Structures are given as C-alpha cells and as structure tokens.
Amino acid sequence: DAKTTQPPSMDCAEGRAANLPCNHSTISGNEYVYWYRQIHSQGPQYIIHGLKNNETNEMASLIITEDRKSSTLILPHATLRDTAVYYCIVGGGSYIPTFGRGTSLIVHP
Amino acid sequence: NAGVTQTPKFRVLKTGQSMTLLCAQDMNHEYMYWYRQDPGMGLRLIHYSVGEGTTAKGEVPDGYNVSRLKKQNFLLGLESAAPSQTSVYFCASSYSTRTSGRANEQYFGPGTRLTVT
Numbered sequence: 001d002a003k004t005t006q007p008p009s010m011d012c013a014e015g016r017a018a019n020l021p022c023n024h025s026t027i028s029g030n031e032y033v034y035w036y037r038q039i040h041s042q043g044p045q046y047i048i049h050g051l052k053n054n055e056t057n058e059m060a061s062l063i064i065t066e067d068r069k070s071s072t073l074i075l076p077h078a079t080l081r082d083t084a085v086y087y088c089i090v091g092g093g094s095y096i097p098t099f100g101r102g103t104s105l106i107v108h109p
Numbered sequence: 110n111a112g113v114t115q116t117p118k119f120r121v122l123k124t125g126q127s128m129t130l131l132c133a134q135d136m137n138h139e140y141m142y143w144y145r146q147d148p149g150m151g152l153r154l155i156h157y158s159v160g161e162g163t164t165a166k167g168e169v170p171d172g173y174n175v176s177r178l179k180k181q182n183f184l185l186g187l188e189s190a191a192p193s194q195t196s197v198y199f200c201a202s203s204y205s206t207r208t209s210g211r212a213n214e215q216y217f218g219p220g221t222r223l224t225v226t
Contacts, residue, residue: 043199045217098168099144
C-alpha cells in the first residue's frame with residue numbers, strides 16, 4: 001500500500017479555508033485516497049474519499065492532482081470545532097488501513 | 110443503531126494482570142480492527158479480522174491476543190499486562206476492503222483508556 005506524507009501541524013483562522021496537503025507519490029492505479037479526522041481523544045471519523053476526480057460532501061472537498069501523487073483536503077470555512085488531527089490514507093482492493101501521525105490542525109479565533 | 114461500542118471505557122491494571130477488551134458492532138460489518146494510540150502518535154494496528162473465525166496480526170501484535178467467535182464481536186486480550194501497554198485502544202469496523210470506495214470506510218468506537226501500573 002502507498003505511504004503518505006503530511007505536515008505535522010498547521011493552523012488556520014476561523015472562517016477561512018483550511019487546505020491540508022497529502023503526498024502519496026507511490027499510489028497505484030486502484031488505490032483510493034481517504035481522509036479521516038480525530039477530534040481530541042475521540043475515535044477517528046471518516047470525512048471523504050476519492051479515486052481520480054475531485055469530490056465534495058457536506059464536510060469537505062478533496063482535490064486530487066491529475067497524476068494522483070498528491071491531494072488536498074479543503075475545509076471551506078473552518079470553525080473552532082474543526083480543530084483536530086487529520087489523517088490521509090491510501091488503499092484499495094484488500095488493503096488494511098494504517099494511520100500515520102497525521103496533521104494537527106489548529107483553528108484559531 | 111449503536112455503531113461500534115467498546116467495553117470498558119477505562120481500566121487500571123497492575124503489571125502481570127490480565128484483561129479482555131470487548132468491541133461490538135451492529136452494522137453487520139465483515140472487517141474489524143484493534144488499534145492502539147499513544148500520546149502524540151498516530152494509531153497503530155494491533156490485530157484485525159476479515160470475518161468471523163479469522164484473525165491476523167497487524168503492526169504491533171506482541172503481547173496481545175484476539176478472537177472473533179461472533180461476527181459482531183472482536184475481543185482483545187492482554188494475558189500479562191505490562192506498563193508499555195498503557196495506551197488508548199480503539200476498535201473499528203468496516204464492510205469490507207475487498208472492494209474499494211465507501212465500503213472501506215471505517216467506523217470507530219469511543220476508545221478504552223488503559224493504564225498499567
């Protein structure tokens with residue numbers, strides 16, 4: 001399974017867009033990109049996933065580059081409740097999800 | 110629909126004691142997982158199961174055993190607890206990872222906070 005690289009921490013002003021990058025340069029053709037977040041000691045929560053095309057749901061947008069080697073999770077109007085650790089995972093077929101350290105996002109007033 | 114539940118929520122053990130953590134899901138998921146999370150770290154996979162009666166080792170299986178006698182339950186056992194096993198333990202489940210996409214979405218329980226003194 002492809003490994004991912006994320007910055008350890010980021011910060012964002014409340015109301016502004018938070019753009020969280022993820023590098024997955026070894027991703028293979030059948031592997032999806034998944035994003036989860038973990039809010040302060042709770043269990044991680046699924047946010048969004050994608051294969052090639054950009055995706056949007058009620059929580060976030062996912063932009064995947066054309067070569068699929070990187071992606072960006074966008075929280076369009078970050079709130080204080082979006083302060084969390086965000087994990088980017090890639091996998092497909094019969095993969096077993098493994099989590100790295102993710103990106104700690106702090107949204108400040 | 111309770112999702113994924115974990116029992117107990119908190120536990121303090123003395124070194125050498127044993128205990129079992131219970132994970133239950135009511136979503137008819139095939140796959141179940143046990144992770145541990147230490148301060149400042151991501152989640153590390155201990156064991157997982159791809160179906161009733163099957164289990165497999167993850168990244169950090171030493172010191173733990175698991176059983177999946179019923180599809181809805183996944184048990185994590187510590188036979189002889191050590192201080193290094195002080196951690197927060199998360200259970201998760203998913204429909205399947207044999208296909209891709211939303212079927213791979215994992216649902217997590219609230220965690221069990223274990224302290225071994």
